Amino acid sequence: MSLSHIELPADMSAPDAGGCLATREILDRIGDKWSLYIVAMLANGPWRFNELKRGIDGISQRMLTLTLRGLERDGLVTRTMYPTIPPRVDYELTDMGRTLLKPVMALVNWANENQVAIAEAHKRFDDEPEPDQVLIQGVVYQRR
């Protein structure tokens, strides 16, 4: 599916050949469990490795390293090593990384603004009892 042509229903059913699936790969990356949090935290960067680790609740050292490498590879984050003892490494958003900030924060803000409404929707959905019978084409089906 080509999200770039989402406004063209005809395009939806086409097999996803060509460069269109690059969009998906990118969304899969920046939409993954940790990238959004790292990018959001680097909004106030630069931060050192362990500052990021402490700041992002629940992230393991391994995943922080891997995700930072991915973001660096994407050209979204720079890694600056200071050859001091003990070593110090700063991570910072690149210019492209900063352009990502706006849509990311829009999503974060949406989540903040709607968390109460979503919690209420959950309650409504979960409390709703199953109907003990349904009517289809004038035929009654009893729940078992």
Place this chain on the structure above:
Amino acid sequence: MSLSHIELPADMSAPDAGGCLATREILDRIGDKWSLYIVAMLANGPWRFNELKRGIDGISQRMLTLTLRGLERDGLVTRTMYPTIPPRVDYELTDMGRTLLKPVMALVNWANENQVAIAEAHKRFDDEPEPDQVLIQGVVYQRR
């Protein structure tokens, strides 16, 4: 970590007690592999189950069902069943779902606009050879 207070570094290291982690749960959901695609496709909704299935490349019946249920539970999508034969079910964004559209599409558009730059960054990153020695505090370390 509370993304709602991302602009407050002091808040970063606080343990994530309280309702703050709701934001994370929401982002984990709408940022998952399929939700963004479904929401994006429903921008031009309503769509029937199999239309969605055909439109979203690679999604299995199971994951389409599960993700739609999740979105319905979140109050983002409505499920309308027409008791005809064969049965027909339409999925459509709710008002809240439509408010999500704006930040989601912003992200999608960002991915589209930057896919070339990211591909170039990958090339640069991957082509860069490892240095065969590094200098730390005047001391040379040879690569092994």
Place this chain on the structure above:
DNA sequence: CCGTATCCCCGAGGATACTG
């Protein structure tokens, strides 16, 4: 057509220990 129920696999990711 629109699902649910089962089985099963594979790899994302945590825990732990070790290095420059």
Place this chain on the structure above:
DNA sequence: CAGTATCCTCGGGGATACGG
């Protein structure tokens, strides 16, 4: 401090078959 390396688990998600 800022990472690798290794092991291991646990559940996301595909494939398949069946039901209303």
